[in-house]
Amino acid sequence: MSVVVQVEDLSMTYRAPIRGSGWKETLGSVFHRQYREVPAVQNASFALSAGEIVGFIGPNGAGKTTTMKILSGLLHATSGQVQVLGHTPWQRRSGFLRRIAFIRGSQPVGGSQELTVLDTLRYQALLYEIPAAxxxxxxxxxxxxxxxxxxxxxxxxxxxLGEKMRAGLALSLLYRPEVMFLDEPTLGLDVTGATAMRRFVAQYAEQTAATVLLTSHYMADVASLCPRLVLIDKGKVQYDGKLDALAAKLSPYKLLRLTAPNADEQRLRQAGELVEASNGTWVLRVPRDAVARVTAELLTDLDVVDLSVEEAPLDLVIDRAYREGVG
Known part of the structure; x- marks a missing residue:
């Protein structure tokens, strides 16, 4: 597949004014302002191929939104090389802007709030010179x-908010962008709205082969949409690879969920760490390398109605990655 987003050694540093604590220092800063440099992104490198949906995750302040603003042309990088669809984003050429969309959950629809949704869509069609048909x-x-x-x-x-998100998506997709940057697209939505949003993003990417880079603190967004993760922390890329590979690396166990109404609890505790029991359904934490053996033994020894093997919750895996690093 062709590469549509190429990021090499991207860095972004902000200049923040230094303010003293006393009135003399405050007054002095008016005439002799001093600055300190705050690195937001440091030598980040990754690439996205056509049709990929990639999760771009990290703790607050990691540099996610800054990177997305650079990729969409809202910020000029301090250093590094960035190409999106063959364009340098911050040059903001019309041929580039007509092919990308940057959608933020915190501000899904800009412009006059007095306009109707239809009027806003018509205005968007004029801006992007979309043919009438x-x-x-x-x-x-x-x-x-x-x-x-x-x-x-x-x-x-x-x-x-949920209705604004739907309207904002329509506004951004009216001209059929080839690359979408989604910054917290389910922020503030209820369960139904978030599920509908994820379903739509998946459908749009499948139907149009659009490339999607998605940031979210909701791991359900990442787990349901993103086979690949780029994990950034303190402005640096810490991991770039498959989601399941990260889970396997950071979580030494899997969960066995089985329904066996007449199972002996002592026998189950011999098989693994019992973490949940309710009405004949049991959840065991089992070392990853022992899953096949334990599963076979339980199916032989017990009257099992149903059994499934699950990865550890993604929230726990990502939290461990933030706290301990990927290694």
Whole structure:
């Protein structure tokens, strides 16, 4: 697959003013301002291929949003090489901006909040010079996929957060971008809204072969959408690879969930660490390299109605990566 996003030794440093604690220092800083350099991104390198959905994760202040702003052309990098669809993003050429979208969960729809959703979409079509026939076709498709029928005639200011997210997605996808940067796309959404958002992103990427870079603190977003992770911490890329490989590396155990109403608890405790028991369903923590053997023994010894093998919760794996590093 062709590479559509190439990042090499990307660094971004902000200049922050130094302010003294006393009035003399504060007054002096007005005439002789001093600055300190704050590194936000340090020598980050990664590449995205066409059609990939990649999770870009890290703790608060890790450099995720800064990187996305650079990739979408909102910030100029301090150093390094960045190419998105063959363009240098911060040059902000129209041929580049027509092919990418940057969607933030904290601000899904900008502009006048007095406009209706339909008026906003029409204005977007004019800005991006979308041909009339293509506009109507895309609008019809997005209206159906995002269930916008009841929203089109409503003002933006009257929409709930979930409705604004749907409208914001339609606005960003009206011109069919080839690369999407999604910054916390399910922020503030309820379970139903978040599930619908994830389903739509997956459908859009599958149907259009768009490349998606997604940041989220909700591991359900990452687990359901992103086979690959780029983990950044303190501005540096700490891991770039498969999600399941990271789980295998950082979690030495798996969970066996079995339904066996007449099972002997003592026998189960011999098989692994019992972490949950409820109405004949048991959850055991078992060393990864012992899963096959323990599973076979339990199926032989017990009257098992159902059995599944699960990875450790992704939240715990990622938390360990933040605290201890990937190694």
């Amino acid at each position: 293509e506009y109507r076709r895309n609008l019809d498709e997005l209206t159906e996929l995002l269930d916008l029928g009841d929203l089109l005639q409503r003002q933006l200011r009257a929409l709930s």
